[in-house]
Amino acid sequence: MATDKALKPHDKISRNKEPVLVCILDGWGENIAKDKFNAIHSAETPVTDALKENKKRWRTVRAHGTAVGLPSDADMGNSEVGHNALGSGQVIDQGARLVDIALDDGSAFKLDGWKYISEAFSHNTLHFIGLLSDGGVHSRYDQLVGFVKGAARDGAKRIRVHILTDGRDVPDGTSVKFVEQLEKDLEALEGCDARIASGGGRMYVTMDRYEADWKIVERGWHAHVLGEAEHKFPSALEAIKKLRAGDGKKPVTDQWLPPFVVVGEDGKPVGTIEDGDAVALFNFRSDRMVQISKAFEYEDFNAFDRKRFPKTKFVGMMQYDGDLKLPARFLVPPPAISGVSGELLAKEGVTTFACSETQKFGHVTFFWNGNRSGYFKEELETYVEIPSDTVPFNEAPEMKAREITEAGKEALLSGKYDMVRVNYANPDMVGHTGDLEAAMSACALVDGCVKELLDTCDKMGGRWLLTADHGNADDMVQRQKKSNEPMMGEDGQPLPLTSHTLAPVPVAIGGSGLPEEVVFRDDLPNAGLANITGTYLNLLGFTTPSHMEPSLI
Numbered sequence: 078m079a080t081d082k083a084l085k086p087h088d089k090i091s092r093n094k095e096p097v098l099v100c101i102l103d104g105w106g107e108n109i110a111k112d113k114f115n116a117i118h119s120a121e122t123p124v125t126d127a128l129k130e131n132k133k134r135w136r137t138v139r140a141h142g143t144a145v146g147l148p149s150d151a152d153m154g155n156s157e158v159g160h161n162a163l164g165s166g167q168v169i170d171q172g173a174r175l176v177d178i179a180l181d182d183g184s185a186f187k188l189d190g191w192k193y194i195s196e197a198f199s200h201n202t203l204h205f206i207g208l209l210s211d212g213g214v215h216s217r218y219d220q221l222v223g224f225v226k227g228a229a230r231d232g233a234k235r236i237r238v239h240i241l242t243d244g245r246d247v248p249d250g251t252s253v254k255f256v257e258q259l260e261k262d263l264e265a266l267e268g269c270d271a272r273i274a275s276g277g278g279r280m281y282v283t284m285d286r287y288e289a290d291w292k293i294v295e296r297g298w299h300a301h302v303l304g305e306a307e308h309k310f311p312s313a314l315e316a317i318k319k320l321r322a323g324d325g326k327k328p329v330t331d332q333w334l335p336p337f338v339v340v341g342e343d344g345k346p347v348g349t350i351e352d353g354d355a356v357a358l359f360n361f362r363s364d365r366m367v368q369i370s371k372a373f374e375y376e377d378f379n380a381f382d383r384k385r386f387p388k389t390k391f392v393g394m395m396q397y398d399g400d401l402k403l404p405a406r407f408l409v410p411p412p413a414i415s416g417v418s419g420e421l422l423a424k425e426g427v428t429t430f431a432c433s434e435t436q437k438f439g440h441v442t443f444f445w446n447g448n449r450s451g452y453f454k455e456e457l458e459t460y461v462e463i464p465s466d467t468v469p470f471n472e473a474p475e476m477k478a479r480e481i482t483e484a485g486k487e488a489l490l491s492g493k494y495d496m497v498r499v500n501y502a503n504p505d506m507v508g509h510t511g512d513l514e515a516a517m518s519a520c521a522l523v524d525g526c527v528k529e530l531l532d533t534c535d536k537m538g539g540r541w542l543l544t545a546d547h548g549n550a551d552d553m554v555q556r557q558k559k560s561n562e563p564m565m566g567e568d569g570q571p572l573p574l575t576s577h578t579l580a581p582v583p584v585a586i587g588g589s590g591l592p593e594e595v596v597f598r599d600d601l602p603n604a605g606l607a608n609i610t611g612t613y614l615n616l617l618g619f620t621t622p623s624h625m626e627p628s629l630i
């Protein structure tokens with residue numbers, strides 16, 4: 078829905094004809110743990126270190142938990158909620174919380190999405206597909222179980238769950254405990270035949286994003302829908318235990334398990350997806366559910382050969398793309414995000430350039446714009462995607478940082494854009510591999526890229542704001558709860574931390590075009606990511622609109 082809100086000129090900071098740069102370091106937290114496992118601290122990062130010295134123009138903001146609309150302050154931040162907040166300036170109840178509320182008050186079971194799939198309960202199979210963990214970034218185990226129990230109560234006779242193992246938002250190896258628990262929980266359902274039917278690791282099966290590699294989704298389609306995979310096992314627990322062991326030489330982590338299918342004594346898959354079945358995706362987060370949703374929903378589809386296209390009653394946990402209305406049906410209505418900065422700036426005729434590599438492209442466009450895949454005014458907005466590599470990123474920690482820097486510099490120098498925003502994927506994507514050395518080189522490289530961008534902006538007389546969306550590379554080791562000491566595995570090696578962190582993130586402002594008196598105020602100690610929006614709107618010469626969190630300036 079178009080907003081009736083509008084921006085007003087700032088009375089002290091005038092609109093500059095030179096560009097404003099907003100630079101996001103994905104997964105770059107300011108962590109209190111300052112030992113060698115903090116890859117940002119351990120790496121050579123002279124540029125971002127120097128920014129910290131200017132206490133009037135450098136600070137941190139909260140990037141996790143309730144500050145970004147998540148259920149509790151034990152929830153780490155993530156790119157979806159982080160970029161939603163950065164783009165909209167608002168703290169919005171996010172998917173995780175909306176699903177909690179809908180389950181708690183029972184409304185989830187009265188809405189249209191549930192009624193729609195319920196039609197299949199008595200004579201067909203109900204399938205759930207999603208990420209099996211309690212990470213709280215894409216999905217949560219307790220929510221899956223809430224829906225499974227609701228289905229059994231409402232008469233579902235046959236349930237099949239297709240699981241994507243995590244090891245990214247939660248420690249590697251925890252897939253075993255989640256599968257054990259799920260097998261027990263399914264077994265305990267009365268009057269309902271419920272089993273795990275297929276699965277695979279989230280980075281290799283089904284959960285691709287931004288069309289980085291459709292093969293990932295194709296593997297999932299084969300396993301979940303057709304019941305076809307090289308690896309067949311009598312149970313999911315046996316599958317993941319054996320697949321984790323790999324070939325005996327090199328173990329495979331949860332994130333990267335190959336696809337598998339659970340088969341019965343007759344060797345046939347226990348849960349293919351057939352005409353008339355209901356299918357519910359149980360992830361609330363959108364980016365990694367868009368492609369699989371298209372495969373289930375679009376009659377006309379050519380990203381890969383589906384071989385068979387069952388006519389299912391298909392729902393997402395949420396509607397994942399508000400522009401595409403995808404999927405058409407969903408269990409819980411998604412967060413309503415309106416009056417975002419992109420829309421308000423387009424109304425003022427502000428020209429914008431946004432760039433990242435594939436892995437984060439939708440973060441600076443789709444998430445930034447409140448989960449919309451289109452443009453507000455295409456003639457004013459240029460979105461550039463640099464294709465990401467398709468290797469594990471510790472093998473290529475430089476990712477596309479240099480190319481993004483070149484594109485950003487070119488955009489700044491072109492004189493075509495009032496606002497240039499870029500996102501560097503490295504600290505996050507390499508951080509998720511748990512590889513400390515690689516994360517350090519990623520952080521050092523990005524630090525150098527930041528220098529190039531800031532220098533270019535300064536040379537032009539521009540203004541800049543540097544920040545991050547959540548922590549990740551700032552802690553690469555699992556730690557003891559109380560002492561915060563690093564944890565070691567049985568082999569005496571540190572246990573890698575692959576997830577985001579709860580750390581706040583830095584915000585720095587500057588630029589040769591920024592009036593000297595512009596400094597951070599000191600009366601917002603608990604500010605969060607949503608306070609950054611009003612801040613860059615100020616740099617662009619506008620006041621902070623009242624529906625947004627106050628500016629940091």
Ligand SMILES: O=C(O)[C@H](O)COP(=O)(O)O
Nearest residue numbers: 155156157214245246505
């Ligand atoms: O999807 C992922 O890669 C992780 O679960 C979260 O990372 P992101 O929020 O930085 O994308």
Ligand SMILES: [Mn+2]
Nearest residue numbers: 103104156546
């Ligand atoms: Mn991120």
Ligand SMILES: [Mn+2]
Nearest residue numbers: 104505506509
């Ligand atoms: Mn991440």
